[in-house]
Amino acid sequence: MDSPSDQTIVLEDVSKFYDEILGVNRINLSISPGITSLVGPNGSGKTTLMNLMTGLIQPTRGRISILGVTPGNPEELFRYVGYCTQFDSFPRGLTGLEFIRSFLAIHGFSRRDAGELAMKALDRVGLVEAANLKVAAYSKGMRQRVRLAQAISHQPSVMILDEPLNGLDPLARAETIRLFRQLAAEGLHLILSSHILHELDLMSDQVVLLNNGYVVAEGNIHGVRSEIEEHPMQILVRCDSPSTLAARVFEQDSVVEAKIHKDKLGLFVKTRDPDAFYLLLNKIVVEDKLDIKLVAPADDDLNAVYQYLIGSKEEGS
């Protein structure tokens, strides 16, 4: 089957209510290939959004298109989409290999090809040795990986992964992140959620911040950060004389705070206009002959964005 010509995932004015309770409301998103992270506290609507994209629940209002296919057309949609849900449950009595092979057979693969694809998917998540063990005997991390293998076994173009790093040990997490990056580099859409903001920060091409069922912000993390005007950007400048620098940064009105690093070898500067500050810094360096070691944004990451927009501390990290 050829890949679909439409390469975007589109949600238009999508709302979902569970009776009176809001799931998500008026969601408008257009998601391109790459890794897109859904970020938000518990109950913010991340899983609801993923379930809507895959037709496990139907929207109360709005339209969803996954590469041009609607979730109401499962026989077409799930040729392109793999969904690794949060449900840590499996059909009874099956081994890891049988589990994946059985559902590949439902895709329409012959027994031989289903077996081959299942083994390759298990290999990709490092579960070949446990292929013939019953899933019921797997550890939590192994169950997480076998679900991931099942979701990628038919080589989908879109992978939706709800908390895919849960239960994995640090080595497995690192390798799973590497696998995600590789899949994204192959041109896949990866839409994932996690509470581990640090890890999402490392791998996400774009983020969608959700809170109470609404999209609070979306886009590239740095782009989202730069749009948060009420929280001035914090920049760390490591240099030989932070006090000299501190004395001069207030020449610019947009600088609102300067704080010397506790090791006395750096200065945190909060500014509402980072570009103007960088120009000023060039001028100060030349005039005062400062030896600059590092200039880096100190709160230009997902954790900071999350805290500024949603106001909760990072969970689990």
Place this chain on the structure above:
Amino acid sequence: MSSDAETKAEGMPMPNARPGSHRSSLPIWRAQIAAIMRLEIRKNFLGKRGVLIYLLVFGQVLLAAVAFPQLPTIRGNIGEANMVGANMYEGVILRTVVFFGCAWIFMNLFRGEMVDKSLHYYLLAPVRREVLLAGKYISGLLVSIVLFTIATVGTLFFLYLAVGSPANTQYLFHGPGLIQVLSYVEITWLAAAGYGAFFLIVGLFFRNPIIPAILIYGWEWINFLLPPVLKKISIIHYLHSLTPVPVSEGPFALVAEPTPAWLAITGLIVVCVVVLLLAAVRIGRLEIKYT
């Protein structure tokens, strides 16, 4: 996970997995139904979960093997044996073994998976929900037919064994006995299809399907007391009409004209189709919440 997933992934690229290049030679829906049936039979009937249903079926056969030789009145008396067999069939096999067996098998097809939180795997496969319904129903039907045929034929085997030779062989192979056995088997199949469809839809609609199952059981049991119009809103009425040896329903029964065989069979099949269509509508709108 392997120590170098990236290298491994590069060294072993995912195959060209797009369905179409690796498809089974069967038309897709038939291949999907076959795959669903294999999975359902493996999950539900080849594991510990199947123990109850096997106990029910083989317990019935064991009961027949133990009970019939204790009845001296049937020894050499085909007429009496047929009456005992008919009562055993209608009272125990149809109303208990087949009824509760179907309740267990068909309610579990969807409700069991919702309890196990594993139904979403099916709904995340590229399969029409109607095809999923068909695959699950056919797998349940196939298993019920095999098991309840064993219960029916096993019971009749021990019945005629207790009659003794040569009366039994004379009746079975030179009289109407074999046709009668086949009639019971046919009724068993129809019962499995009818009760199966009902219990499948009960499992789809009710979070706790035990209560509606008990209500259906009660309705089927009091069928002999119901006026003719209400009798017709049941499965047992049509099955009763088809039995080769009529059984007295007791002094309080409200007698109704038996439904002609062709109408009973057609009616049961039509009811099954209607119930399955309703189930298809239901599963088309089903949302996964597991709460």
